[in-house]
Amino acid sequence: MVAQEDVIELAKRRGFFFGANGAYGGVAGFYTYGPNGAAVKDNLESAWRDRFTVRQGNMEIEAPTIMPEAVFEASGHLDGFDDMLVECPECGESHRADHLTEDNTDIEEAESLPVPEVEELIREHDLRCPSCDAALSGEPVEEFNLMFETSIGPGTGQPGYLRPETAQGIFVEFPRLKEYARNRLPFGVTQIGPAYRNEISPRKGIIRVREFTQAELETFIDPEEDEPPLHEVEDVEVTLYPATEQEDEEGEAYTTTVGEAIEKGVIGSDWVGYYLGVAQGWYERVGVDMDRFRFRQHLPGELAHYAADCWDAESEVGAAGIAAGSSGDGEEPRDGGDWIEITGFAYRSDYDLSKHAEHSGESFTVFKQYDEPKTVERAAVDPDMATLGPEFGGDAGAVADALQTLAERDPDAFDANEVEVEVDGDEMTVDSDVANFSVETVTENGEHITPHVVEPSFGIDRIVYTVIEHAYRTDEVDDEERTYLALDPEMAATDAAVFPLVSNDDRLLDLADEVTGDLRAAGLSVEYDDSGSIGRRYRRQDEVGTPFCVTVDRDGVEGDDPDTVTVRERDSARQVRVPVREVADELDALLDPEDDRAFDALTAAYDEIETGVETA
Amino acid sequence: MVAQEDVIELAKRRGFFFGANGAYGGVAGFYTYGPNGAAVKDNLESAWRDRFTVRQGNMEIEAPTIMPEAVFEASGHLDGFDDMLVECPECGESHRADHLTEDNTDIEEAESLPVPEVEELIREHDLRCPSCDAALSGEPVEEFNLMFETSIGPGTGQPGYLRPETAQGIFVEFPRLKEYARNRLPFGVTQIGPAYRNEISPRKGIIRVREFTQAELETFIDPEEDEPPLHEVEDVEVTLYPATEQEDEEGEAYTTTVGEAIEKGVIGSDWVGYYLGVAQGWYERVGVDMDRFRFRQHLPGELAHYAADCWDAESEVGAAGIAAGSSGDGEEPRDGGDWIEITGFAYRSDYDLSKHAEHSGESFTVFKQYDEPKTVERAAVDPDMATLGPEFGGDAGAVADALQTLAERDPDAFDANEVEVEVDGDEMTVDSDVANFSVETVTENGEHITPHVVEPSFGIDRIVYTVIEHAYRTDEVDDEERTYLALDPEMAATDAAVFPLVSNDDRLLDLADEVTGDLRAAGLSVEYDDSGSIGRRYRRQDEVGTPFCVTVDRDGVEGDDPDTVTVRERDSARQVRVPVREVADELDALLDPEDDRAFDALTAAYDEIETGVETA
Secondary structure: OHHHHHHHHHHHHHOEEOOOOHHOOOOOOOOEEEOOOOOOHHHHHHHHHHHHHOOOOEEOOOOOOEEEEEHHHHHOOOHHHHEEEEOOOOOOOOOEEHHHHHHHHHOOHHHHOOHHHHHHHHHHOOOOOOOOEEEEOOOOOEEEEEEEEEEEEOOOOOOEEOOOHHHHHHHHHHHHHHHHHOOOOOOOHHHEEEEOOOOOOOOOOOOOOEEEEEEEEEEEEEOOOOOOHHOOOOOEEEEHHHHHHHHHOOOOOEEHHHHHHHHHHOOOOOHHHHHHHHHHHHHHHHOOOHHHHEEEEEEOOHHHHHHOOOOEEEEEEEOOOOOOOOOOOOOOOOOOOEEEEEEEEEEEHHHHHHHHHHHHOOOOOEEEEEEEEEEEEEEEEEOOHHHHHHHHHHHHHHHHHHHHHHHHHHHHHHHEEEEEEEEEEEEEEEEEEHHHEEEEEEEEEEEEEOOEEEEEEEHHHHHHHHHHHHHHEEEEEEEEEEEEEOOOOHHHHOOOOEEOOOOOHHHHHHHHHHHHHHHHOOOOEEEOOOOOOHHHHHHHHHHHOOOEEEEEEEHHHHOOOOOEEEEEEEEOEEEEEEEEHEEEEHHHHHHHOOOOOOHHHHHOOEEEEEEOOHOO | OOOHHHHHHHHHHOOOEEOOHHHHHHOOOOOOOOHHHHHHHHHHHHHHHHHHOOOOOOEEEEOOOEHHHHHHHOOOOOHHHHHHHHEOOOOOEEEHHHHHHHHHHHOOOOHHOOOOHHHHHHHHOOOOOOOOEEOOOOOEEEEEEEEEEEEEEOOOOEEEEOOOOHHHHHHHHHHHHHHOOOOOOEEHHHHHHHHEEEOOOOOOOOOOOOOEEEEEEEEEEEOOOOOOOHOOOOEEEEEOOOHHHHOOOOOOOOOEEHHHHHHOOOOOOHHHHHHHHHHHHHHHHHHHHHHHHHEEEEEOOOOOOOOOEEEEEEEOOOOOOOOOOOOOOOOOOOOOEEEEEEEEEEEEHHHHHHHHHHHHOOOOOOOEEEEEEEEEEEOOOOOOHHHHHHHHHHHHHHHHHHHHHHHHHHHHHOOOOOEEEEEOOEEEEHHHHHHHOEEEEEEEEEEOOOEEEEEEEEHHHHHHHHHHHHEEEEEEEEEEEEEEEEEOOOOOOOEEEEEEEOOOOOHHHHHHHHHHHHHHOOOOOEEEOOOHHHHHHHHHHHHHOEEEEEEOHHHHHOOOOOEEEEEOOOOOOEEEEEHHHHHHHHHHHOOOOOOOOHHHHHHHEEEEEEEOOOOO
């Protein structure tokens, strides 16, 4: 397995991503995508939009990244979106207290422990500062809120926060979004955009950053009625790592089908199971290595209190902090890499909508029409206020309300001559006659229900990283070692590169222009490169992951092979002479995901070249 | 002209955009794009990427939105990105002091006046609070920085700011980006993404918001060598409103060509002129009404101190704050609307890169190779430190430096026996012999230059708004008034809508499914709508701006016209019966921007229906 450092080094060299603000020493946790990384990320987002918005028939919205405090009071982030922090008394460095504990004891999931226990563990195990080795024993552990705070408007303004998840921008607009969905469940709303977490120590390369891109789908369902179309995914094979296996010393991940896992109750929610099946196909499509992939169920201690069932999609990537091992020197890479969460699948119940309804006072429900109107009996009072007023004065209104509440709860109480109600802790006695109790028969056409939410939440940056690392290959071509990215063409930043062999021959440059034009007209993204040796240009495109290179040489304009060019396939480094007028069609077909054709079709049809030009 | 309020009302009703966080009373200056608005915005960004990144051969990057303070110390935003604020002593409301002054006096560009002058103007004209009418006379005017501030990391952290323009994310990474461009000028880097301005009173609907999307292109050029390909745009007609015309009472905007405007010196920079020409075609493409569009030159007082020439693209939109006038009641709309800036074109010189070089200490230059190496004479000293040391002690190094500086500035000085240099204000006398002065002949292959920057900066949200407003139409169809958006198909959220006339006939539903499938297979985005009357469904799609609706009725499955459907064109509301197997091809051709075919081709080939079904 390749070391993360090698991937990060290539990413920087070839314009995928790099630490931002380098000229000013950088700020941990912020990365900039260079031109090739931005293109891969854009391709990945398009593939996500195609699968989870368009094909699922969902609506995509775009909400602001800054939101007011009230939203996060309701969502619980203001109180609960904390990490445990311990500050070194010597060097002043801040550390995640739970991570320190996990790294140095056999405690797992220290995050779920109460603060005093973690403080006790630090004392007990005499944990020390990873930066300067000072003792942390006795230092206070504090809850640190991970939201970035700012102030909206002039003066003291009002507090605002950068959203810690795109989801809140969807939940908070539910009252309007349901109108766009014409008040019919189920419906789904998606959003792709930035989210922010003010991590305490974001050291793990690009894996744990402070600003990142999420692609989230919130599916609003009627939990009593709506079933996912399970038949679409029941036969999809998935690798599952259920909680039971994680808790068992001998337990391990295993392969099964979505249908079987749901039937056996391993996956607790049909909807979550459905999305695991849909997502599985999508990860394959974008190039995640499925041998380094699993769905891991949350352990009971990990589950948010409102979540019924939650699974993470995890990919295995090179362990961070291990120097390049593949080159033979330095530390050996670990056998296994790190498993990182790239997506969370959660059954969030009605938690989010209920909280926003409670805090905002607005309605976050959908009116659910009954198949047939229901006739129900409803107890009601119609108190004689002319009597209540003089008798109870300022309390009369409260007494009337209490009578109505009593009627709904215990209609039989009105059989007696007098009823007693409590107002502000005082017992009040009212004549039953004054209450005017009755039972009405009413027809109800439906009821207001708060939808439940099923959420797949994708971490786009981690998937970009995974896709690049899982495509990272080294081999030897013509006795020279090379590195290349075996990216799926749908993900690659560039479809093809065109190289004029020399830059001082106009006929050759004209032909290169013609080929470039033909390829672009066929809809391919093309990089034109006339700088450096051909070998160097191949190496550059190999590292960028460009599927095909087209070299225009003198043979093509005057030699034995007039009007032909060399087409080279990235992964095999095989080369073939293809007539100029066929190049665009051939490459277009090879790049078409719906066309099965492989490079063999070209080597069968045209002359293959035995030796690669890169050593020429 | 339509009132802005009508557009905003339609935008809310049809899922284009609406004030965010409405359940919590909203926060001024933050909008959410609903599904149709997000689609239009995405289409607009794609069209921008196509024109300004792909076709111009530029690189697109994606940088974080949070940046550290050092970046904005260098860029000048920390000191200078301010608006003038005056707070009402009665109601506490904050107002833009410059806007108040402009609105109530005949002063223009109050923004460029010093604070005490604005305070004086408020006193002089007895300006009052627009909210509560309290006197503002005597209240202090303060500079309010428009950046949103936050804190990065735990504890006191380090200050960070939400970027006020995407450009800084490009400038600050220039040292790396130039490597991706292989150190060759000119090259361009683009970015599309959020930017933030903490506006004092963001009241103008969606026009002046606190969080918005910019699409910026930074072109790095060698000002002495690089010329834009003016021939591509010299004949492009543009409406210009130069500074001279603005300053002239009788002056007005006029139409000319880019080539002529550059030749006559109206446009001061070839590069700025080039981009005006490129942008002109792009605005036309996305549907800006060119009769409500102009390029306005910045007045001398408006220009940033570093900018040589700057033009804004401006569109005319319905005046804000005027109630719907087209419906006949309420206030009459003003004759003219408001002109709003939708793009800025600036020649920023080397200001940005020089500032970042100065503040970061890093190199923000490109090595410019000479065509041929130059032989130059260079005066140098090689002081005898064994003599200087004892003579000048701790100042010896400074004396040596001063001698070198003198040699470069005035080599002849070393002809005398002694030379005088100044160190920390003291005159020092040195023997010429000790300085070891000589003139060396050196060969230089090139020099390090700081590129200049030409920047077109597009405000995507304002262009989305303009495109929607300029597409807003009302007319009568079958004696009923209707509203529709005549959006260019490339911008429309949906290409076509499919309506089964009734929902209780399986044959009809099957046919509707088949048509939907055919259209999607042809690459069209399709909305399927089976809810409400056909008239209502047409009105809905008209207001969304869907170019074509396809209605599947009983005639199509059993009547006189088997296997045909009704295709309706949005703008003309004309309808035609088209065979099912032809629908996808016909609509695909009509929607193809490279195909000139109009709806007439369909009415010529098939039976036109005289009466619209919407009144049926």
